[in-house]
Amino acid sequence: xxxxxxxxxxxxxxxxxxxxxxxxxxxxxxxxxxxxxxxxxxxxxxxxxxxxxxxxxxxxxxxxxxxxxxxxxxxxxxxxxxxxxxxxxxxxxxxxxxxxxxxxxxxxxxxxxxxxxxxxxxxxxxxxxxxxxxxxxxxxxxxxxxxxxxxxxxxxxxxxxxxxxxxxxxxxxxxxxxxxxxxxxxxxxxxxxxxxxxxxxxxxxxxxxxxxxxxxxxxxxxxxxxxxxxxxxxxxxxxxxxxxxxxxxxxxxxxxxxxxxxxxxxxxxxxxxxxxxxxxxxxxxxxxxxxxxxxxxxxxxxxxxxxxxxxxxxxxxxxxxxxxxxxxxxxxxx
Amino acid sequence: xxxxxxxxxxxxxxxxxxxxxxxxxxxxxxxxxxxxxxxxxxxxxxxxxxxxxxxxxxxxxxxxxxxxxxxxxxxxxxxxxxxxxxxxxxxxxxxxxxxxxxxxxxxxxxxxxxxxxxxxxxxxxxxxxxxxxxxxxxxxxxxxxxxxxxxxxxxxxxxxxxxxxxxxxxxxxxxxxxxxxxxxxxxxxxxxxxxxxxxxxxxxxxxxxxxxxxxxxxxxxxxxxxxxxxxxxxxxxxxxxxxxxxxxxxxxxxxxxxxxxxxxxxxxxxxxxxxxxxx
Numbered sequence: 001x002x003x004x005x006x007x008x009x010x011x012x013x014x015x016x017x018x019x020x021x022x023x024x025x026x027x028x029x030x031x032x033x034x035x036x037x038x039x040x041x042x043x044x045x046x047x048x049x050x051x052x053x054x055x056x057x058x059x060x061x062x063x064x065x066x067x068x069x070x071x072x073x074x075x076x077x078x079x080x081x082x083x084x085x086x087x088x089x090x091x092x093x094x095x096x097x098x099x100x101x102x103x104x105x106x107x108x109x110x111x112x113x114x115x116x117x118x119x120x121x122x123x124x125x126x127x128x129x130x131x132x133x134x135x136x137x138x139x140x141x142x143x144x145x146x147x148x149x150x151x152x153x154x155x156x157x158x159x160x161x162x163x164x165x166x167x168x169x170x171x172x173x174x175x176x177x178x179x180x181x182x183x184x185x186x187x188x189x190x191x192x193x194x195x196x197x198x199x200x201x202x203x204x205x206x207x208x209x210x211x212x213x214x215x216x217x218x219x220x221x222x223x224x225x226x227x228x229x230x231x232x233x234x235x236x237x238x239x240x241x242x243x244x245x246x247x248x249x250x251x252x253x254x255x256x257x258x259x260x261x262x263x264x265x266x267x268x269x270x271x272x273x274x275x276x277x278x279x280x281x282x283x284x285x286x287x288x289x290x291x292x293x294x295x296x297x298x299x300x301x302x303x304x305x306x307x308x309x310x311x312x313x314x315x316x317x318x319x320x321x322x323x324x325x326x327x328x329x330x331x332x333x334x
Numbered sequence: 335x336x337x338x339x340x341x342x343x344x345x346x347x348x349x350x351x352x353x354x355x356x357x358x359x360x361x362x363x364x365x366x367x368x369x370x371x372x373x374x375x376x377x378x379x380x381x382x383x384x385x386x387x388x389x390x391x392x393x394x395x396x397x398x399x400x401x402x403x404x405x406x407x408x409x410x411x412x413x414x415x416x417x418x419x420x421x422x423x424x425x426x427x428x429x430x431x432x433x434x435x436x437x438x439x440x441x442x443x444x445x446x447x448x449x450x451x452x453x454x455x456x457x458x459x460x461x462x463x464x465x466x467x468x469x470x471x472x473x474x475x476x477x478x479x480x481x482x483x484x485x486x487x488x489x490x491x492x493x494x495x496x497x498x499x500x501x502x503x504x505x506x507x508x509x510x511x512x513x514x515x516x517x518x519x520x521x522x523x524x525x526x527x528x529x530x531x532x533x534x535x536x537x538x539x540x541x542x543x544x545x546x547x548x549x550x551x552x553x554x555x556x557x558x559x560x561x562x563x564x565x566x567x568x569x570x571x572x573x574x575x576x577x578x579x580x581x582x583x584x585x586x587x588x589x590x591x592x593x594x595x596x597x598x599x600x601x602x603x604x605x606x607x608x609x610x611x612x613x
């Protein structure tokens with residue numbers, strides 16, 4: 001199978017800020033691929049690189065087998081794009097917008113049929129400046145569907161849509177995939193992708209954290225167990241011993257509790273290790289991690305201050321010189 | 335090559351803007367007003383015989399100023415505005431190259447200004463016929479052609495400025511500075527240069543703005559701004575003499591080359607910066 005998107009060591013610096021740090025990713029033709037990550041993780045920068053809006057500092061991006069920089073025009077003939085932080089032409093009507101996309105792509109689509117498909121045909125001859133956020137999102141989606149693209153690149157497609165609109169968006173994505181198109185879309189909300197994606201990649205702080213199927217993610221979420229052990233004191237030796245055990249994924253401690261995240265492995269071995277380090281156990285609990293919690297552990301940084309990150313994110317898009325990654329509190333703190 | 339698509343989109347967008355209609359109205363009024371002044375106020379035509387060539391010569395200077403200011407208003411946001419607002423992501427997410435965008439913008443916005451200019455110049459014909467001014471159709475057509483070239487030049491200049499930055503504030507600052515220097519402060523440059531070349535003595539005719547009195551270098555400097563080149567080109571086509579008296583670089587033919595450079599150089603610099611920019 002040929003790959004629709006192939007990123008190799010993709011790196012992008014904006015001044016001192018590292019937006020992307022050696023991203024390797026392959027999206028196969030025909031799949032619905034979810035690109036997950038908190039705001040400011042570098043999702044939009046990745047997408048901007050695919051479309052030659054920004055040029056990589058190092059590494060390369062190939063789209064539909066073509067170089068994203070050298071063959072950008074041919075790529076854009078075969079790709080449909082719903083960008084992030086775009087703005088429509090206030091004085092042009094919905095129909096004129098779609099016609100512009102049709103003329104640019106030199107296809108003979110019927111603009112009304114496309115507007116019908118996204119559900120805003122009745123507003124076709126109104127100026128887009130008067131559209132609601134959701135209608136603008138539908139309009140730009142209609143532009144993206146022009147010319148039956150081989151690849152749809154959708155950056156946060158559910159932005160501004162009500163639950164009903166988000167459901168229609170998912171239906172359209174499925175229809176396009178059934179037609180044979182590859183769909184690559186980004187989101188910072190897990191539930192938007194889990195219902196529909198074949199595979200997902202999670203991006204955090206400019207790095208790919210994991211690439212897996214939803215089923216695979218669910219499996220690692222279900223199998224991961226969190227043990228919380230209350231002790232009289234926490235000897236350093238205990239933590240070292242725990243780290244060395246098979247199946248242990250993470251160890252954290254406060255002065256009276258030890259939290260161990262584990263996949264496969266023996267709980268008894270953990271308790272033994274703590275006791276043989278000289279600590280007395282007072283209590284212990286276990287809990288299974290959910291998919292949401294798993295996503296949160298991959299992307300903890302942004303969850304600590306989601307709202308601030310979102311606000312900064314918007315501010316950053318008004319200054320194209322800066323990256324949205326500047327909004328990431330971790331980047332700033334470094 | 336989708337520059338025609340971009341130009342059409344751009345014109346369709348601007349066509350619905352109220353400022354274009356205001357601009358057309360202003361230019362229409364100005365053209366008719368100046369034409370009427372020439373035709374009906376003897377002091378202005380200095381008693382010489384009224385003809386359309388005299389009228390057009392009289393009109394060239396106010397038209398030059400109008401075109402310069404109007405193109406700044408029409409063009410300074412043309413590219414930077416799209417980058418800044420994010421509509422550039424729609425434009426370039428489609429298979430339009432950055433060169434298509436630049437060429438399309440120049441042509442689209444030229445058309446935006448060409449419409450009011452042509453409307454004004456056609457309306458002026460009414461005055462010509464009403465006032466019984468003798469009419470020379472060929473000269474009139476040549477004048478319209480040179481004026482449209484001048485519109486293209488100034489639009490290309492400001493679109494080039496707009497493409498060289500992603501900030502409309504910066505585009506506005508550079509554009510206004512350029513306009514002030516080229517259209518209002520240029521006399522100080524020529525007068526100053528002449529004064530210095532003359533060994534810091536005031537030469538004869540320093541403030542008369544008479545090209546033939548100037549040394550060639552100073553005259554070349556005085557002919558350099560776009561509007562000066564436009565006036566020289568107009569003088570050439572109306573006077574049926576493109577050669578002029580002095581050095582080759584002072585001929586009226588050369589003013590057409592100067593005009594072309596004012597379009598090509600800023601547009602090329604703008605394209606170079608735009609094509610390399612991260613959006």
